[in-house]
Amino acid sequence: MDSAQFFAASRLVIVAGKGGVxxxxxxxxxxxxxxxxxxxxxIVEVEGKSGLSAMYHHDAFAYDxxxxxxxxxxxxxxxxxxxTPDDALLDYLQGAGMSRISKRLVSSGALDMVSTAVPxxxxxxxxxxxxxxxxxDVADLIVLDAPAAGHAITFLQSASGxxxxxxxxxxxxxxxxxxxxxxxxxxxxxxxxxxxxxTPVNExxxxxxxxxxxxGVSLGPVVVNGVYPELxxxxxxxxxxxxxxxxxxxxxxxxxxxxxxxFRRERIALQTGQTERLGTALPLPQIHLPYVFEAEIGxxxxxxxxxxxxxxxxxxxxxxxxxxxxxx
Amino acid sequence: xxxxxxxxxxxxANSADPASILIDLVTHxxxIICSGSGGVxxxxxxxxxxxEAARLGRRAVVVTIDPAKRLxxxxxxxxxxxxxxxxxxxxxWPGQLSAVMLDTKSTFDDLVNRYSADPEQAERILANRFYxxxxxxxxxxxxxxxxxxxYELRTSPDFDLVVVDTPPSRHALDFFEAPSxxxxxxxxxxxxxxxxxxxxxxxxxxxxxxxxxxxxSKVVGGEVFDDAIAxxxxxxxxxxxxxERAEQVLAALTSPETSFVLVASPRRDTxxxxxxxxxxxxxxxxxxxxxxxxxxxxxxxxxxxxSLIARSDSLEASELGGLFRxxxxxxxxxxxxxxxxxGLAESVAPAxxxxxxxxxxxxxxxxGMSLVADHLFGRAR
Numbered sequence: 001m002d003s004a005q006f007f008a009a010s011r012l013v014i015v016a017g018k019g020g021v022x023x024x025x026x027x028x029x030x031x032x033x034x035x036x037x038x039x040x041x042x043i044v045e046v047e048g049k050s051g052l053s054a055m056y057h058h059d060a061f062a063y064d065x066x067x068x069x070x071x072x073x074x075x076x077x078x079x080x081x082x083x084t085p086d087d088a089l090l091d092y093l094q095g096a097g098m099s100r101i102s103k104r105l106v107s108s109g110a111l112d113m114v115s116t117a118v119p120x121x122x123x124x125x126x127x128x129x130x131x132x133x134x135x136x137d138v139a140d141l142i143v144l145d146a147p148a149a150g151h152a153i154t155f156l157q158s159a160s161g162x163x164x165x166x167x168x169x170x171x172x173x174x175x176x177x178x179x180x181x182x183x184x185x186x187x188x189x190x191x192x193x194x195x196x197x198x199t200p201v202n203e204x205x206x207x208x209x210x211x212x213x214x215x216g217v218s219l220g221p222v223v224v225n226g227v228y229p230e231l232x233x234x235x236x237x238x239x240x241x242x243x244x245x246x247x248x249x250x251x252x253x254x255x256x257x258x259x260x261x262x263f264r265r266e267r268i269a270l271q272t273g274q275t276e277r278l279g280t281a282l283p284l285p286q287i288h289l290p291y292v293f294e295a296e297i298g299x300x301x302x303x304x305x306x307x308x309x310x311x312x313x314x315x316x317x318x319x320x321x322x323x324x325x326x327x328x
Numbered sequence: 329x330x331x332x333x334x335x336x337x338x339x340x341a342n343s344a345d346p347a348s349i350l351i352d353l354v355t356h357x358x359x360i361i362c363s364g365s366g367g368v369x370x371x372x373x374x375x376x377x378x379x380e381a382a383r384l385g386r387r388a389v390v391v392t393i394d395p396a397k398r399l400x401x402x403x404x405x406x407x408x409x410x411x412x413x414x415x416x417x418x419x420x421w422p423g424q425l426s427a428v429m430l431d432t433k434s435t436f437d438d439l440v441n442r443y444s445a446d447p448e449q450a451e452r453i454l455a456n457r458f459y460x461x462x463x464x465x466x467x468x469x470x471x472x473x474x475x476x477x478x479y480e481l482r483t484s485p486d487f488d489l490v491v492v493d494t495p496p497s498r499h500a501l502d503f504f505e506a507p508s509x510x511x512x513x514x515x516x517x518x519x520x521x522x523x524x525x526x527x528x529x530x531x532x533x534x535x536x537x538x539x540x541x542x543x544x545s546k547v548v549g550g551e552v553f554d555d556a557i558a559x560x561x562x563x564x565x566x567x568x569x570x571x572e573r574a575e576q577v578l579a580a581l582t583s584p585e586t587s588f589v590l591v592a593s594p595r596r597d598t599x600x601x602x603x604x605x606x607x608x609x610x611x612x613x614x615x616x617x618x619x620x621x622x623x624x625x626x627x628x629x630x631x632x633x634x635s636l637i638a639r640s641d642s643l644e645a646s647e648l649g650g651l652f653r654x655x656x657x658x659x660x661x662x663x664x665x666x667x668x669x670x671g672l673a674e675s676v677a678p679a680x681x682x683x684x685x686x687x688x689x690x691x692x693x694x695x696g697m698s699l700v701a702d703h704l705f706g707r708a709r
Contacts, residue, residue: 021367233649293660
C-alpha cells in the first residue's frame with residue numbers, strides 16, 4: 001500500500017502493547033517514518049517516563065512541546081510532549097472559564113478526590129486533551145504512546161464508562177467527544193505492538209479483542225517488534241564452508257560460529273511459529289520490525305527502523321486494512 | 329507466623345556468589361517482594377523463588393497479580409483455579425508450594441467485612457456504587473490489596489514464606505506507598521466537608537473547600553456526590569481499623585524478614601528503572617537483597633564485535649560471511665548488555681547480581697521454571 005495513504009488513514013495513531021515489548025520504540029519509529037514522508041508529527045506521552053526522551057538523548061519531556069527533529073530535506077519535524085491529568089484539567093477549566101478556581105482544584109488535591117469518586121476521570125481528561133489536539137491543526141500525525149496493555153484498555157474504555165456514569169455536564173460531553181473520536185476510523189486507529197514470543201502474543205490477541213468489543217476502536221496493522229533478521233549460512237557447517245572457500249578459521253571459532261548460528265536458528269523458528277500463531281488468532285496485517293543488535297535505540301537506529309517500517313507498509317495489502325472487525 | 333521450618337543446610341553465608349546468597353534468602357526470609365518494570369519476568373522469578381523454597385522444605389506461597397496464561401495454568405491458576413485463596417500445587421518437593429492470584433475486589437470486600445461493626449454495615453458499604461468504584465479502580469488499590477493479601481498470608485500459620493510480585497505500576501514505588509494512600513484518602517478534608525457539610529464550627533474554615541466541591545459537582549454531576557456521601561456515612565467508624573491495618577502492613581514491609589528482589593532485563597531502560605528503585609529503597613532505609621537480570625543473551629565469543637564485523641564484511645554475502653555477521657550480532661548484544669549492567673553491581677552492592685540467560689523457549693510450565701531455578705540457584709552447568 002502507498003505509505004502516504006497509510007499515514008493519511010487517521011490523524012491520531014494510538015500505540016499500545018504490554019510493558020517491555022517496545023511500544024515507545026515503535027511510537028518513535030512511526031513518527032520517524034512519517035517524518036521521512038514529509039509529515040509533521042507530534043508524539044504524546046502519557047505515563048511520565050517512557051524512555052522516548054532517552055532515545056533522543058533529551059531531558060524528560062514536559063507539558064510544553066519540545067522539538068526532537070527539525071524539518072529539513074523534505075523531512076517533517078518531530079515534536080513531543082507529555083500529558084498529565086492535572087495539566088489537562090487546568091487547561092480544560094481555563095478553557096471553560098473557570099481559571100480562578102482551577103489552580104486551587106489541583107493544589108487542594110480535589111482532583112485526587114474526584115478521580116476516586118469517578119474512576120476514569122484522569123484518563124478522560126488526558127484523552128479529552130488528545131482529542132482537542134487532534135481537532136486542532138497541531139501536526140499531520142499525532143502518535144499517542146499509550147499506557148501499558150492492561151491499563152490501555154481501561155484508559156480507552158474510560159470514555160464509555162464515563163458517558164454512562166456522568167449523565168450531564170462537561171465531563172459527559174467530553175466523554176462523548178472522545179467516544180466519537182475513538183469510534184471513527186478516519187480519525188483514530190490503534191496500532192498494537194508485540195514481541196514474537198508466546199506471552200506477549202497471547203496478551204496482544206486478548207487486548208485486540210477487548211479493544212474491539214469494549215472500546216470499538218479501529219485496529220491498524222499489528223507491529224511485531226524484535227524480529228531476528230535472516231542471514232545466509234545459518235544452516236551451514238562453518239568448518240566445511242571455510243574449507244570450501246579457502247578461509248582459515250581461528251581455534252575455537254568454528255564452534256562459536258556454529259553455536260551462535262544454532263541459537264539464532266532456534267529463535268527464528270520460535271519467532272516464526274509465534275507470528276504465524278498471531279496471524280491465525282488475529283486476522284490483521286503484520287508489520288515486522290527487526291531486532292536491533294548494534295546498540296540501544298537512538299536516532300540512527302530509529303532511522304533504520306523507520307525505513308523497515310516504510311518497506312513493510314508498502315508491502316501491505318490495502319484490502320486487508322480498514323476491516324476493523326476481526327473474526328474469531 | 330511460625331519460625332521457619334528446619335531446612336537443608338544452606339551454603340556458607342560468606343561465599344559471595346549470587347546463587348548462595350539467593351539460597352540463603354529463600355531459606356530465611358518470611359516475605360520476598362519481587363519488583364521491576366513490566367515485561368521483565370517478575371512473575372516467573374517470584375514463582376521460581378517460591379518453588380525453590382518448597383524444594384528446601386519450606387511452605388511457600390506466591391501471590392501473583394496478573395500471570396501470563398500458561399504460567400497461570402502451570403501454577404494451577406488457570407480457568408479452573410482462578411481464586412483469591414491459596415491453592416496447593418502438586419510437585420516433587422519436600423515442602424509445599426501454593427499460589428494465589430490476587431483478586432483486588434474480593435480482597436477489599438474481605439477487609440470491609442473484617443472491620444465493619446455488623447453485617448448490615450458491611451452490606452451497606454458493599455452495595456454502595458461509590459465503593460464499587462473505589463474498590464475496583466482507585467489508583468493504588470491493586471497495590472494496596474496486594475500488600476493486604478501479603479500481610480494476611482504472612483500472619484497465617486500455614487506458610488513460612490510469602491513471595492509476591494508487585495503490580496506493573498507506572499511508578500515503581502506505588503505499591504510501597506499504597507497502604508498509606510487509602511488512609512490519606514479517607515482523611516481528605518474534602519470528604520470531611522462532604523460528610524459534615526452543615527457542622528457550624530467547620531463552616532467558616534471550609535468555605536474555600538466548599539467552593540471547590542461546588543465546582544467539582546458542577547463538572548461531574550451531583551449524583552456522584554450523593555453516592556460518596558452515602559459511602560462515607562456507611563463507612564463511619566471503620567477508619568480506625570483500616571488505618572491500623574495499613575500501619576501493620578507497612579511495618580511488615582519494613583521488617584528485616586522482608587527481602588526485596590529487583591528484577592530487570594539487561595536493557596538500558598529497565599536497568600535504569602532498577603537503579604532508580606534501589607535508590608528509593610535506600611532512601612527509605614531498606615535495601616535490595618538481590619538483583620536478578622533476566623534474559624541475558626548468551627556470549628558465544630570473546631572476539632571483539634568490530635573485528636567480527638570486519639571479517640563478515642570481507643566475506644561479503646557468502647555463507648561464512650553470514651555466520652560471522654551472526655556471531656558479530658550476538659557479540660554486540662552481549663557487549664551492550666554488559667555495558668548496561670556496568671555500575672549497577674556497585675550501586676546495589678553488597679546485594680548480588682544474578683544472571684539468568686535468555687532461554688531457548690519461553691517459560692510457561694514447571695519444567696521451564698526448574699530451568700530458571702537452576703540458573704538462579706547455581707545448578708546450571
